[in-house]
Amino acid sequence: MVKGEKVLALPGAAAGGLLLLSLTGRVQENPVILASTLGAAAALLLWLGWQWIGYRRGGEYPGVRILLRPQHYVQALVQSSVFLYWGYYWSPVYDHFWLLGAQLLFAYGFDTLLAWSRRREYLLGFGPFPIIFSINLFLWFRDDWFYLQFLMLAAGFMGKEYVRWTREGRNVHIFNPSAFALGLFSLALIVTGTTQLTWGQEIASTLTLAPNIYAFLFLAGLVVMYFFSITLVAGMAAISLFAMSALYFALTGVPYFIDSEIPAAVFLGLHLLVTDPSTSPRTPLGKALFGVLYGLGVFGLYTLLGAFGAPTFYDKLLCVPLLNLCVIAIDRTVKSIPYESWAMMWKRGWNPARANVAHMALWIAVFAGASFAGKTDSRHTGDSIPFWQQACAESLPGACGRLMQLQATYCSDNSAWACNEIGAHYREGRIVAADTELSLGFFSRACELKSMAACQNLLQADAVYRPPPGDLDLRLLLREGGLNLLELPLTDLYRRACEHDWQFACATVRS
Amino acid sequence: MSAAPTEASAPATNSRRTGFILLTLIVVFVFFWLYRNAPLAEPDLEMDAAPMSAADGFRVDAWMLPDDALLGFVEIPAGAFVMGSNPLQDPMAYENERWSASRRQGNPILPAYYIGRYEVTVAQFNVFAAQSGGSTAPREGEAAHPVTGASWPEALAYGRWLGEQMRISPATPQTIRDVLDSGWAVTLPSEAQWEKAARGTDGRIFPWGADPGAGNANFGSGELREVTEGACPQCTYGLADMAGNVWEMTSSPLQSYPFDPAANEATLEQDALFVMRGGSFADAANNVRAAVRGAVDPGVRNPGIGFRLVISPP
Numbered sequence: 001m002v003k004g005e006k007v008l009a010l011p012g013a014a015a016g017g018l019l020l021l022s023l024t025g026r027v028q029e030n031p032v033i034l035a036s037t038l039g040a041a042a043a044l045l046l047w048l049g050w051q052w053i054g055y056r057r058g059g060e061y062p063g064v065r066i067l068l069r070p071q072h073y074v075q076a077l078v079q080s081s082v083f084l085y086w087g088y089y090w091s092p093v094y095d096h097f098w099l100l101g102a103q104l105l106f107a108y109g110f111d112t113l114l115a116w117s118r119r120r121e122y123l124l125g126f127g128p129f130p131i132i133f134s135i136n137l138f139l140w141f142r143d144d145w146f147y148l149q150f151l152m153l154a155a156g157f158m159g160k161e162y163v164r165w166t167r168e169g170r171n172v173h174i175f176n177p178s179a180f181a182l183g184l185f186s187l188a189l190i191v192t193g194t195t196q197l198t199w200g201q202e203i204a205s206t207l208t209l210a211p212n213i214y215a216f217l218f219l220a221g222l223v224v225m226y227f228f229s230i231t232l233v234a235g236m237a238a239i240s241l242f243a244m245s246a247l248y249f250a251l252t253g254v255p256y257f258i259d260s261e262i263p264a265a266v267f268l269g270l271h272l273l274v275t276d277p278s279t280s281p282r283t284p285l286g287k288a289l290f291g292v293l294y295g296l297g298v299f300g301l302y303t304l305l306g307a308f309g310a311p312t313f314y315d316k317l318l319c320v321p322l323l324n325l326c327v328i329a330i331d332r333t334v335k336s337i338p339y340e341s342w343a344m345m346w347k348r349g350w351n352p353a354r355a356n357v358a359h360m361a362l363w364i365a366v367f368a369g370a371s372f373a374g375k376t377d378s379r380h381t382g383d384s385i386p387f388w389q390q391a392c393a394e395s396l397p398g399a400c401g402r403l404m405q406l407q408a409t410y411c412s413d414n415s416a417w418a419c420n421e422i423g424a425h426y427r428e429g430r431i432v433a434a435d436t437e438l439s440l441g442f443f444s445r446a447c448e449l450k451s452m453a454a455c456q457n458l459l460q461a462d463a464v465y466r467p468p469p470g471d472l473d474l475r476l477l478l479r480e481g482g483l484n485l486l487e488l489p490l491t492d493l494y495r496r497a498c499e500h501d502w503q504f505a506c507a508t509v510r511s
Numbered sequence: 512m513s514a515a516p517t518e519a520s521a522p523a524t525n526s527r528r529t530g531f532i533l534l535t536l537i538v539v540f541v542f543f544w545l546y547r548n549a550p551l552a553e554p555d556l557e558m559d560a561a562p563m564s565a566a567d568g569f570r571v572d573a574w575m576l577p578d579d580a581l582l583g584f585v586e587i588p589a590g591a592f593v594m595g596s597n598p599l600q601d602p603m604a605y606e607n608e609r610w611s612a613s614r615r616q617g618n619p620i621l622p623a624y625y626i627g628r629y630e631v632t633v634a635q636f637n638v639f640a641a642q643s644g645g646s647t648a649p650r651e652g653e654a655a656h657p658v659t660g661a662s663w664p665e666a667l668a669y670g671r672w673l674g675e676q677m678r679i680s681p682a683t684p685q686t687i688r689d690v691l692d693s694g695w696a697v698t699l700p701s702e703a704q705w706e707k708a709a710r711g712t713d714g715r716i717f718p719w720g721a722d723p724g725a726g727n728a729n730f731g732s733g734e735l736r737e738v739t740e741g742a743c744p745q746c747t748y749g750l751a752d753m754a755g756n757v758w759e760m761t762s763s764p765l766q767s768y769p770f771d772p773a774a775n776e777a778t779l780e781q782d783a784l785f786v787m788r789g790g791s792f793a794d795a796a797n798n799v800r801a802a803v804r805g806a807v808d809p810g811v812r813n814p815g816i817g818f819r820l821v822i823s824p825p
Contacts, residue, residue: 118526148541155537162530184538192545440671441646444664448810452764452783455809456775458667459698459762467780 001121003063008052010064010124014109015044018102026098036147037102044109051116063121064112071277074227076129078220079137079272085216089209092199096140099149103132107153114161131156134178134273138203138265138317139185145197148185156181167328168282176276179320186314195311204313205409207264214267214376218367221271222360229356230275232284235363236291237270237298238262242370244299252397255382257302258406261375266298269316279324284355285334286327293323293330379499385410385477386501392431400431410476411442416449417473423457424464468504469497568739569655573682574673575634581684582677584625584822585708585748591620592707593714595768596802601716603797607804610768616714617769619703625687625822626700626708629738629751630657630759631669639669655737657757657817663699663785663809666760666818670697673820690822700821702763702786702804703770709754709789710801711747718746718753723796730755730799732792754799757817758787758807765806783809791815 018041027033055061083100087093107128115122135156141149159180160173175183189195207213225231241262248256257263262270274280274294281290297319305312350358370376381387388406391399404425410418423442426435439457446454453465469477471493475485478496485493497505570578577583595616596604610617634654640647647665650658661669674697677683683691691697700708709718719726727743729736729752741751763770763786764778787807790799793815797803807816 114530117530148544151537151541155534155541158530158534158537162527162534185541188538188542188545192542192549194545194549197545197548440668444668447664447783448662450782450784450808450810452781453779455663455764455783455785456779458664465776465779470780470782 001063001065003121004061005055007062007064007122008048008055010122011044011048011109011112014105014112015041015048017105018044018109021098021102021105024098026095027102030143030146032144033099033146036150039147040102040106040150044106044113047113048109051113062116062119064124065121067123067125069125069127071228072126072130075224075272076126076133078223079130079133081220082137082217082268082272083133086207086210086213089211090206092202096136099140099146100132100136103136103149103153104128106150107132107157110154111157114157118161131178135181137268137272138182139198139200140203141198148197152181152185155184159184165328172278174279175321175324176273176279179273179276179279179317179324182273182317183321186317190305190308190310190314200313201311204263204265207268208260212377213264215371217264217267217271218376222364224271224275225356225360225363228275228277229352230277230280230287231356231359231363232287233275233280233291233294234270235359235366236288237274237294238267238291238363239366240292240295241266241270241299242366242375244295245375249381253394254388254391254396254399254402255380256299258382258402259380260382261370261380263313263316265313266316269298269320270294273316274320274323279327281327281331281334283331283334285337286330289330289334290323290327293326294319297323384500386503390501404432410473411445413476414449415469415473415476416446416451416454417467417469418477419443419446419449420451420454420457421466423454424466427457427464468502474502474505569632569634570682573680574638574676575632575654577628579628581625581687582682583628584687585628585750586623586625587621587704587708587748589621589623590712591618592710592712593617594619594703594706594770594802596716596800597714600714601800601802603716603800604802605804607767608802614769619770621703621707622824624695624700624704624824625690626704626748626750627819627821628749629741630757630817630819631666632656632738633658636661636669639672642672643668653735653737655739656735657738657752659735659757659814659817660812661818662812663760663783663807666699667762670699670820673697674822687822690824694825695822696825697820697822699760699762699818700823701772702761702788704821704823705759705761705788706801708748708750709746713747715747716800716802718750718801719743720745723799726754728752728755728799729792730790730794730796735792753789753801755790755794756792757789758791758805758813758815759789760807760816760818761786761788765804785809787816 018037021027022034022037022041027037051062083093111128112122112124132153135152139152141152156177159175160177163175163180164171164173166172189198189200195201210216221234225234245256245261255261270291274291281287298315301315301318302312305314367376371378382402385403385406388399388403392403404422407418407421411422419442423439423446425432426439426442428434443454443457447458451470453467456465457463471490474493474497475488478485478493478500485496488496491509494505494508498509568578569575570582573582593616595610596608597615598604599615609615632654633650633652633656636658637649640649647668650660652658674691677687677697678691710716715721717723717726717728726745727741729741736756738751738756741756743749743751743753746753763772764775765784765786766774766778784806787805788803790803790805798805807813
């Protein structure tokens with residue numbers, strides 16, 4: 001352990017690093033980011049100065065001990081690989097690089113000073129990495145609001161430090177630090193209707209821009225599963241979500257999640273967010289139950305958030321803190337069940353590592369089966385707009401709402417066809433209540449995007465022109481996993497459209 | 512020294528309480544700050560609008576429209592007119608002004624309608640913007656200059672809004688209220704309506720005749736001027752700036768002559784492109800002729816493009 005006045009250089013170095021980062025073009029390009037970075041550095045220096053005065057008066061300086069925990073650096077490496085792979089296909093991730101660095105520097109400085117303010121030595125390692133990476137894999141604020149990102153980090157670290165309980169005789173933090181910060185800020189963003197201040201929606205929907213993202217996350221998840229025995233949590237969460245999605249489809253004829261069995265961001269969350277060993281149950285059955293409850297929570301919150309008109313991507317974030325609160329109850333409950341005598345009979349006598357490998361084998365088989373059945377990276381039923389149009393025409397549960405939601409997404413992606421369709425729905429008043437203002441608004445947007453049908457719908461108050469999508473629309477509508485179709489030859493584009501059940505495209509292909 | 516406190520000494524308890532209070536304050540601040548800034552999460556359409564005072568000759572109590580008997584609208588009587596160009600009479604004519612393979616010019620017959628004497632002004636558009644609930648941004652500029660930088664749907668929305676206002680307001684002249692009550696609409700002119708209003712029935716090359724320099728038009732000047740400066744008593748219907756000042760958007764999709772509104776449906780699956788007429792302050796004489804046909808993408812907002820309105824039968 002290192003102790004003495006010189007250790008004060010650690011948070012000083014973090015603040016200095018922030019000042020250096022403030023010289024980079026990425027930080028300088030936006031005055032709010034620049035002010036936020038300088039403000040974060042100033043806050044660390046002020047706090048350090050205040051502590052330094054206290055230490056000089058008391059004569060005893062704080063300590064720092066280097067402790068490299070595999071659960072930190074392995075997790076950080078896995079998370080980094082996700083950033084690298086995802087960012088290769090979605091450039092804002094790479095643009096975020098310097099800001100990620102600023103957050104890491106702030107986190108080290110803040111965590112150090114927080115530990116010292118609690119009269120503890122600081123354990124220097126890779127601890128802040130998984131917290132910062134976890135947060136940034138799910139939510140970050142836009143440039144003009146970036147100071148809130150630093151506050152979110154501060155809340156995460158303070159939650160870890162101050163919101164604690166005694167569990168199995170040890171004083172430990174209740175919440176997964178990143179999930180605590182994400183949960184709190186998600187709630188604030190939902191309540192105040194300010195999601196647009198963040199990249200949350202884009203983050204949730206752009207993971208699929210990376211091809212075979214499910215397979216990638218699965219493989220990355222295996223590393224974490226192998227080293228930290230989180231297979232039961234992640235696997236059971238995934239299995240329960242697969243099962244509930246399949247059950248919903250069997251009962252209603254439409255997919256539960258629009259374009260996947262498990263949204264890619266949820267798949268990421270169940271591998272890298274909910275699996276913090278120190279805030280999840282200790283017993284095998286407790287872990288399995290924890291995973292199942294996460295699956296149920298995501299499944300339920302998806303509908304609940306949608307019903308309140310809130311963005312549904314918060315589903316995977318909000319339920320983690322709630323589950324963290326249930327950990328003691330879960331452990332207590334499973335301990336009261338004599339499950340060792342039946343459920344675990346097949347692996348009686350196995351040590352935990354061997355049991356984990358067995359769980360992993362089972363999970364690999366489940367994922368392989370789901371992939372073979374086309375439930376992961378393959379084309380999904382819900383990817384096809386004609387499917388939802390047909391389902392809506394047949395009045396299948398929730399299908400018209402999903403159709404509107406899907407078209408609204410494509411409209412916001414600048415598909416003139418999709419905007420015109422929504423305008424037509426509001427003018428016709430068949431699948432949604434008629435609303436003249438809204439219909440004119442969507443027709444206007446479509447018209448500005450060069451839809452002549454929409455322009456004519458604007459000119460003629462009683463007209464509803466709804467031609468099929470144009471070439472540019474098809475290039476947007478058929479992206480599926482996020483492929484860039486802008487250069488796709490027309491014949492291939494129409495063939496692809498036909499595969500997605502666009503009958504006019506099939507007619508074109510045949511001719 | 513342990514990695515995590517296992518006993519709660521008095522200073523540690525105090526420090527924890529302080530920290531917990533600080534955490535609570537951060538959370539409360541974030542909720543408050545986001546709530547306070549929630550409107551900023553919406554697209555910012557606010558701009559400094561032009562002052563809401565009327566220029567001379569315009570009425571504050573009537574949507575800044577011109578102060579005359581028909582609020583600046585001029586009746587164009589029903590009947591035929593000459594549309595398109597004959598290169599033998601007009602050497603500056605473009606090929607797209609030819610009526611058909613066999614005819615140089617056409618003679619469409621139009622029912623009566625009303626058209627604005629002036630281009631729509633900044634002040635007029637900003638009355639609409641102010642009442643749009645933030646969906647339309649006010650435009651900057653001199654109050655009596657033609658409004659520019661409005662997209663085609665915005666121009667149409669302005670006409671729709673003005674029609675609704677005029678239908679219910681006592682400020683509306685009875686003649687106009689009667690036609691609105693019978694189903695006429697305030698909208699953009701078709702290109703036939705525009706051309707007839709510009710050149711009359713005798714096929715003039717410019718609104719005032721054949722000599723480019725004989726009119727009071729703003730072209731080749733490089734800058735906008737107030738709409739009232741374009742008075743043209745020698746023009747058939749006395750309309751201002753039918754040549755120059757700003758290009759004027761029409762409701763007609765760009766397609767080859769002969770002009771036929773029934774053919775509009777054939778364009779439904781094409782990219783939208785609308786005819787604009789009249790040329791602008793930046794153009795030379797050949798582009799401000801009454802028969803010139805420009806085209807504008809409906810999403811374009813251009814400082815050289817504006818519009819005027821018609822009150823037109825269905």
